[in-house]
Amino acid sequence: MVSKATRWVLLGVGAAAATGVGRTVARRRRRHQPERQDGWYVVRRGVTVDRPRDAVIGFWTDRERLDRALAEWATLERIDGDRWRCEGVAPDGGAGWRAEITVEGPGVLRWRVTEGAVPQEGRLELTDAPQGRGTELRAELRYRSGPVRRVFGLTAGDEPDLALRDALRRVKSLIECGQVIETRHDPSARSPRQERATDKIRDKLTTGGRA
Amino acid sequence: MRALCWEGVGKLAVRDVPEPRVRAADDIIVRVRASSVCGSDLHLINGYLPAMREGDVLGHEFMGEVVETGPGVRRLRVGDRVVVGSVVACGGCWYCRTEQYSLCDNSNPQPVFTEKLWGHSPAGILGYSHAAGGYSGSHAEYVRVPFGDVGAFPVPDGVADDAVVFASDAMPTGWMAADFCGLEGGEVVAVWGAGGVGQMAARSAQILGAERVIVIDRLPERLATAAARLGVETIDYSRTDVLEALREMTAGRGPDACIEAVGMESHDVGPSYAYDRAKQAARLQTDRLTSVRQAIMACRKGGTVSIVGVYAGLVDKFPLGAAMNKALVLRMGQMHAQRYIPMLLDRIAVGEIDPGYLATHPLPLEEGVRGYELFEKKRDGCLRSVLHPAG
Ligand SMILES: NC(=O)c1ccc[n+]([C@@H]2O[C@H](COP(=O)([O-])OP(=O)(O)OC[C@H]3O[C@@H](n4cnc5c(N)ncnc54)[C@H](O)[C@@H]3O)[C@@H](O)[C@H]2O)c1
Ligand SMILES: [Zn+2]
Numbered sequence: 236m237v238s239k240a241t242r243w244v245l246l247g248v249g250a251a252a253a254t255g256v257g258r259t260v261a262r263r264r265r266r267h268q269p270e271r272q273d274g275w276y277v278v279r280r281g282v283t284v285d286r287p288r289d290a291v292i293g294f295w296t297d298r299e300r301l302d303r304a305l306a307e308w309a310t311l312e313r314i315d316g317d318r319w320r321c322e323g324v325a326p327d328g329g330a331g332w333r334a335e336i337t338v339e340g341p342g343v344l345r346w347r348v349t350e351g352a353v354p355q356e357g358r359l360e361l362t363d364a365p366q367g368r369g370t371e372l373r374a375e376l377r378y379r380s381g382p383v384r385r386v387f388g389l390t391a392g393d394e395p396d397l398a399l400r401d402a403l404r405r406v407k408s409l410i411e412c413g414q415v416i417e418t419r420h421d422p423s424a425r426s427p428r429q430e431r432a433t434d435k436i437r438d439k440l441t442t443g444g445r446a
Numbered sequence: 447m448r449a450l451c452w453e454g455v456g457k458l459a460v461r462d463v464p465e466p467r468v469r470a471a472d473d474i475i476v477r478v479r480a481s482s483v484c485g486s487d488l489h490l491i492n493g494y495l496p497a498m499r500e501g502d503v504l505g506h507e508f509m510g511e512v513v514e515t516g517p518g519v520r521r522l523r524v525g526d527r528v529v530v531g532s533v534v535a536c537g538g539c540w541y542c543r544t545e546q547y548s549l550c551d552n553s554n555p556q557p558v559f560t561e562k563l564w565g566h567s568p569a570g571i572l573g574y575s576h577a578a579g580g581y582s583g584s585h586a587e588y589v590r591v592p593f594g595d596v597g598a599f600p601v602p603d604g605v606a607d608d609a610v611v612f613a614s615d616a617m618p619t620g621w622m623a624a625d626f627c628g629l630e631g632g633e634v635v636a637v638w639g640a641g642g643v644g645q646m647a648a649r650s651a652q653i654l655g656a657e658r659v660i661v662i663d664r665l666p667e668r669l670a671t672a673a674a675r676l677g678v679e680t681i682d683y684s685r686t687d688v689l690e691a692l693r694e695m696t697a698g699r700g701p702d703a704c705i706e707a708v709g710m711e712s713h714d715v716g717p718s719y720a721y722d723r724a725k726q727a728a729r730l731q732t733d734r735l736t737s738v739r740q741a742i743m744a745c746r747k748g749g750t751v752s753i754v755g756v757y758a759g760l761v762d763k764f765p766l767g768a769a770m771n772k773a774l775v776l777r778m779g780q781m782h783a784q785r786y787i788p789m790l791l792d793r794i795a796v797g798e799i800d801p802g803y804l805a806t807h808p809l810p811l812e813e814g815v816r817g818y819e820l821f822e823k824k825r826d827g828c829l830r831s832v833l834h835p836a837g
């Protein structure tokens with residue numbers, strides 16, 4: 236059983252899971268290349284959650300349904316003191332991934348994907364937002380592109396970045412209003428074929444975002 | 447169920463579509479009793495807000511009866527007669543907590559389009575294209591309302607469906623437009639556009655203390671209705687030089703506040719209209735700006751220009767110099783439905799505002815296409831067609 240105090244590593248799982256699988260959605264190449272450092276692409280993204288820090292951390296300990304949701308695609312296992320191993324399957328049933336998550340202090344955690352489509356590591360930090368606006372979730376993500384991806388010209392692949400932004404947005408929404416809103420199957424007069432085409436557009440309009 | 451759907455630029459049809467289901471704990475399903483057309487729909491139908499997909503269900507200004515509630519719904523019960531704000535708001539983000547509901551952070555599941563276009567994504571809106579979340583709209587027998595406790599409000603008994611329906615959109619928009627003006631009492635307020643929104647803005651300005659309200663349009667029956675129902679003065683811009691007239695009516699000062707309730711398909715007489723239309727048709731500019739330009743030029747020094755007509759993109763010849771050098775206050779936005787609806791329902795209940803006269807054309811849903819034709823071409827004195835899917 237995961238103890239209350241460190242249960243918020245689940246937040247790291249949320250981020251790692253979204254980015255660890257490496258999304259396969261095709262999309263336009265970005266004009267701006269992410270920053271590079273020592274062969275790693277580095278992106279920093281942040282989102283502000285309108286809740287105090289304790290509530291953000293507490294959210295992951297309170298909500299049983301998160302556990303249930305998590306159970307479907309990842310398991311969390313304690314290695315020792317502050318280290319956790321996280322293992323998951325890609326949502327589309329594809330290759331799994333494995334990550335190690337370390338709680339580094341109050342409000343800071345790191346994750347490292349040890350097996351997955353894109354080698355990557357990340358850091359997530361919670362700080363108080365000014366003016367009582369809640370908590371800033373700041374993530375820094377570093378990832379490499381493997382040789383195969385380079386051959387196919389995917390070196391500037393922005394999937395982990397987009398996925399990270401998705402993850403932060405979803406986390407914010409879950410904490411603030413208890414759900415991530417979905418309109419995908421709202422009624423329409425579309426034929427199945429038209430609906431599939433529209434779903435592709437929905438994907439484009441959903442994936443990434445400002446975070 | 448039956449629903450009025452968008453079928454391509456300028457094309458609508460009533461079609462069979464699947465019924466909505468409760469999908470999240472906070473959802474409610476509303477059986478629609480009255481669903482109004484709105485000026486905003488015209489921008490969508492005509493492709494000026496280019497994010498509609500074939501088969502999308504239109505409609506966002508509506509009321510009806512709660513027929514199903516998700517397990518997380520607390521405030522509402524099955525059987526409640528409710529009016530629903532067209533803006534979807536989560537109730538839990540900073541914007542919602544500060545009553546800026548149309549800026550909700552979490553209610554647009556498809557934020558990328560507007561983030562690219564505008565830098566940030568505002569709230570989702572029901573039946574309002576894939577830029578505003580891709581929600582299915584209310585011109586249907588049933589509609590799913592997310593965050594039901596936040597967005598739907600029980601309505602007082604004894605108020606007709608076809609009156610209370612406007613508490614969904616036209617009234618809060620008009621109220622917010624007047625609220626933006628910061629009236630203290632005794633002001634002269636000019637309102638561009640005598641549609642449902644403009645007329646509700648005019649009435650709200652009166653309630654908030656304006657001494658004189660002047661409504662500007664070219665449609666004689668709309669101007670006559672505004673004069674008769676609200677006791678406002680009117681200007682027909684197709685026959686009168688609006689700037690001259692306003693200057694004269696205010697002994698040279700100009701109106702203290704100017705409300706723009708026309709939007710990006712603004713009509714004009716004269717060469718700049720042809721120029722604007724041509725550019726818009728070629729998609730070199732998305733919006734036509736005639737009435738905003740006039741409002742800025744007419745407004746007194748240091749006055750307020752309040753824009754609730756909808757604009758989507760880039761405009762030409764925006765008189766920034768006039769606004770800057772006259773030290774104008776510019777306010778604008780999509781309305782914060784949830785903030786104003788309860789207060790407006792109270793005012794309807796005591797008869798302070800009676801929006802029922804806007805429903806000039808009550809029609810069955812099956813005649814929805816004709817309802818929009820009447821509304822768009824402003825035929826037969828149509829102010830708003832109100833569709834009745836429940837028969
Ligand atoms: N901000 C919001 O939240 C919000 C909500 C609802 C509607 N709206 C917008 O408000 C605007 C008006 O909506 P409506 O339902 O009343 O539409 P409507 O089409 O019924 O009314 C628009 C009126 O403007 C008049 N008009 C056109 N050009 C004009 C000009 N140059 N000067 C003066 N009047 C002119 C038209 O003759 C018409 O009577 C639309 O742009 C709509 O999208 C905004
Ligand atoms: Zn509207």
Ligand SMILES: [Zn+2]
Binds near residue numbers: 541
């Ligand atoms: Zn919100």
